[in-house]
Amino acid sequence: xxxxxxxxxxxxxxxxxxxxxxxxxxxxxxxxxxxxxxxxxxxxxxxxxxxxxxxxxxxxxxxxxxxxxxxxxxxxxxxxxxxxxxxxxxxxxxxxxxxxxxxxxxxxxxxxxxxxxxxxxxxxxxxxxxxxxxxxxxxxxxxxxxxxxxxxxxxxxxxxxxxxxxxxxxxxxxxxxxxxxxxxxxxxxxxxxxxxxxxxxxxxxxxxxxxxxxxxxxxxxxxxxxxxxxxxxxxxxxxxxxxxxxxxxxxxxxxxxxxxxxxxxxxxxxxxxxxxxxxxxxxxxxxxxxxxxxxxxx
Amino acid sequence: xxxxxxxxxxxxxxxxxxxxxxxxxxxxxxxxxxxxxxxxxxxxxxxxxxxxxxxxxxxxxxxxxxxxxxxxxxxxxxxxxxxxxxxxxxxxxxxxxxxxxxxxxxxxxxxxxxxxxxxxxxxxxxxxxxxxxxxxxxxxxxxxxxxxxxxxxxxx
Ligand SMILES: Cc1cc2nc3c(=O)[nH]c(=O)nc-3n(C[C@H](O)[C@H](O)[C@H](O)COP(=O)(O)OP(=O)(O)OC[C@H]3O[C@@H](n4cnc5c(N)ncnc54)[C@H](O)[C@@H]3O)c2cc1C
Ligand code: FES
Ligand code: FES
Numbered sequence: 001x002x003x004x005x006x007x008x009x010x011x012x013x014x015x016x017x018x019x020x021x022x023x024x025x026x027x028x029x030x031x032x033x034x035x036x037x038x039x040x041x042x043x044x045x046x047x048x049x050x051x052x053x054x055x056x057x058x059x060x061x062x063x064x065x066x067x068x069x070x071x072x073x074x075x076x077x078x079x080x081x082x083x084x085x086x087x088x089x090x091x092x093x094x095x096x097x098x099x100x101x102x103x104x105x106x107x108x109x110x111x112x113x114x115x116x117x118x119x120x121x122x123x124x125x126x127x128x129x130x131x132x133x134x135x136x137x138x139x140x141x142x143x144x145x146x147x148x149x150x151x152x153x154x155x156x157x158x159x160x161x162x163x164x165x166x167x168x169x170x171x172x173x174x175x176x177x178x179x180x181x182x183x184x185x186x187x188x189x190x191x192x193x194x195x196x197x198x199x200x201x202x203x204x205x206x207x208x209x210x211x212x213x214x215x216x217x218x219x220x221x222x223x224x225x226x227x228x229x230x231x232x233x234x235x236x237x238x239x240x241x242x243x244x245x246x247x248x249x250x251x252x253x254x255x256x257x258x259x260x261x262x263x264x265x266x267x268x269x270x271x272x273x274x275x276x277x278x279x280x281x282x283x284x285x286x287x288x289x290x291x292x293x294x295x296x297x298x
Numbered sequence: 299x300x301x302x303x304x305x306x307x308x309x310x311x312x313x314x315x316x317x318x319x320x321x322x323x324x325x326x327x328x329x330x331x332x333x334x335x336x337x338x339x340x341x342x343x344x345x346x347x348x349x350x351x352x353x354x355x356x357x358x359x360x361x362x363x364x365x366x367x368x369x370x371x372x373x374x375x376x377x378x379x380x381x382x383x384x385x386x387x388x389x390x391x392x393x394x395x396x397x398x399x400x401x402x403x404x405x406x407x408x409x410x411x412x413x414x415x416x417x418x419x420x421x422x423x424x425x426x427x428x429x430x431x432x433x434x435x436x437x438x439x440x441x442x443x444x445x446x447x448x449x450x451x452x453x454x
Binding site for chain 1 (some may be wrong): 319354
């Protein structure tokens with residue numbers, strides 16, 4: 001049986017108190033949200049915090065609510081709350097889809113969106129969808145707060161711009177323009193309890209149903225130290241009239257814009273090939289959804 | 299330092315002093331002597347430790363006992379009533395869905411929760427709802443059939 005090392009556990013009643021507890025011990029103090037990543041790492045001995053701070057007594061961190069015409073999601077909303085939310089499904093189906101492929105139903109009932117972002121795993125399921133949606137995260141430190149675009153949040157496997165003592169409080173997603181569609185596909189050996197071999201999220205916006213692509217976003221996951229945009233493929237799509245040939249061309253460009261490793265889940269060459277296939281499929285679905293939709297939703 | 303927590307387990311209220319590094323699995327098995335909850339992998343992969351926490355099935359090996367303060371827990375010991383076994387338990391027994399039995403408590407809890415939310419699941423929905431619970435013996439087929447049969451019996 002895997003045992004946990006000794007540590008203190010605190011449940012502060014206000015964010016102010018929480019930030020003081022976290023900053024006091026720097027790297028030795030950690031937030032515990034769902035614990036599905038942290039407790040596994042602590043059992044395996046790869047992280048050894050001496051104090052865990054739970055934010056469960058602090059109100060408002062679990063809310064999923066409309067914000068301007070977009071959405072705000074509290075960092076402690078669970079993955080199943082996001083996967084099952086009617087609001088998320090209607091505004092951002094691509095996010096609902098990515099949430100429903102994370103782990104297992106049991107894991108999803110505990111795991112949080114904030115934890116999924118902060119762990120900064122190269123194969124994490126929510127970041128690619130959140131990146132094509134243009135999400136921003138709010139970070140609170142002692143005294144000051146800041147807003148960071150998810151595009152510039154990750155700095156490497158397991159690392160991000162977050163400083164010791166900071167808390168991620170909220171994720172904001174801007175409204176979706178008209179004639180926009182998106183998709184997320186995760187490739188794994190199994191349908192559940194699987195870390196992605198490759199995953200791709202895409203989003204397309206047209207100027208009108210029979211018009212040209214005015215905005216294209218493609219994010220590749222599990223094929224680089226962090227989730228990355230495929231900027232050349234995005235550029236090749238922008239301003240063009242959508243067609244299967246165009247999507248195939250963009251997909252083969254995207255396959256050159258990643259730097260996967262070979263590991264037990266798959267070889268580097270295989271992963272590049274799959275980036276191409278998944279990019280093409282997500283673009284096709286994004287295009288069809290964009291056509292079928294007048295306002296909102298991606 | 300130990301923390302004093304209160305929680306409800308199978309409709310009984312408990313007050314327990316527990317060290318922060320003990321999991322909910324350990325609290326249930328070692329302190330409350332509820333041995334139906336199993337620990338397999340200890341890291342969220344197998345689902346042998348499944349319990350219902352505030353209405354949702356979770357991996358109790360990845361919940362700290364202190365995190366369960368104030369919550370309402372159902373373990374496999376709380377599924378049968380004075381009227382007898384739950385229909386899911388009856389069909390598991392009757393239809394060969396149990397071999398060694400190690401996965402059974404978790405399977406039954408995930409299945410009962412599914413049928414509460416969705417009384418008439420498709421085969422695909424049953425498989426999805428049980429996808430966090432691994433079984434090394436049965437090959438899953440009989441488990442899925444038992445859940446579907448329980449759903450039919452509960453309809454009547
Ligand atoms: C069996 C299993 C399967 C899994 N499958 C998947 C999968 O398919 N896809 C996937 O993406 N992930 C998967 N995971 C990983 C994990 O479940 C997710 O990353 C989850 O979203 C983490 O959230 P959490 O709330 O449990 O984080 P925790 O474990 O509580 O925290 C993780 C880290 O983030 C920090 N943290 C958490 N919240 C905050 C906050 N608000 N502010 C500051 N710091 C914070 C913690 O200090 C810790 O360092 C799996 C895990 C397990 C055990
Ligand atoms: S023992 Fe908890 S999931 Fe395996
Ligand atoms: S019956 Fe043996 S693990 Fe399922």
